Amino acid sequence: MPVLVLLPPSETKAEGGEGPPLDLDRLSFPELNPVRRKLADALTDLAGDPEASLAALGLSPRQTDEVSRNARLWSAPTTPALRRYTGVLYDALDITAFPKGALARAQRRLVVASALFGLARADDSIPAYRLSGNTNLPGFATLRTLWKPVLEPALAEVDELIVDLRSGTYAALAKVPGAVTVRVVTEDRQGRRKTVSHHNKAYKGKLAAALAASRAEPSTVDGLARIAAKAGIPVERTGQRELELLTAE
Template identity: 40%
Template structure:
């Protein structure tokens, strides 16, 4: 099982660990694309603070994020699972998982990123600010920049099992499963049952809880149909219908009564 996650806007501080070692990151097929984004982002933030703030879409209160980006090569690095914070990651609570669940998390969780493309939760990275929606002056839109490299790398990473896609729309634009990989992919949205609407906070929180439930329960569904049954067994209310065409991703709705 491969679980595709969005990052979080909020991030923990880099701390005082050893600095980034790009060659140590997983998915080495993304190395060239990573280097291109890192080079331009660091140069932009080090040379023109006002332009960097405009490009990154930062408010005046977040101006400090620019200096952080300028020091990415020397800042301390920590496991990505510690860097990413926010609602989904609070609900997932990787630190409190037992040893077996943590091992499974390092194998199966893949976090998409405007800067790194995608990383496993044990990849050591510094704190940064660069969303997938950014359009860098030289490279252009980051989702488009990542698309070619992802198309070569991600099908192999997906292996032969279930792909559980929990990404937001901006990050989903960097890689869309195709062919037989699409046929074993399930994307999930979380709806407030009374209104049938997506509400950001509990959408993220419920996705974090879903991943945690699967990891803690040692559940590894073979495909989308098995995922639906597994989630129902875990107590989730799931609506799903098998695609009418082959090699098409499943869409699952998880219904939540209370917003919390």
């Protein structure tokens, strides 16, 4: 059984790209296209009113460039999803350092959970955009209401062992029964563990890189833990489908 690693997106995204404009029919998970189109059209329409866009997206007046990105959704150049998203997790993942074989495995195994696209495989070509998982667009119900009815069935049909590294905001858009979850923790002198916040994304990025690049095809939670350990990432199995990544923070 192959493994699929479900990543959170990032607010920050690389500019530009060399791919043609967005074509939903070329994206993975085509069953998500009706919601993708509805949201993309809503964002471009909303961008016609910059003040309303800033308010709806929770942005400051200094972030009007984000509104301009949304205005160009259907015409802007695209780039593969793993090169579009930036920030702490994606810096730690460092897809640009993958050799050819590891990159091919990463393209099969990595999927980004997106407020706009629902799910985007590593090599799906997408434009820069701004939409967070907790945004409420004018005239729409919550994103969870839009995505849950289509995302949960799409994820239920995935044959791979899913490792869910999504943040809470994106995990709320759709449940993934049977997925392996990972909690990044630190331990005090009394042996008590607490969830890490500051370096959470960096550690998840490193774990995603190890799982994506490995030549092994883990089919169990223990198999995932062995890959992590081989990469020098200390993880412990704490439940049937739960792992804890222990850090020195």
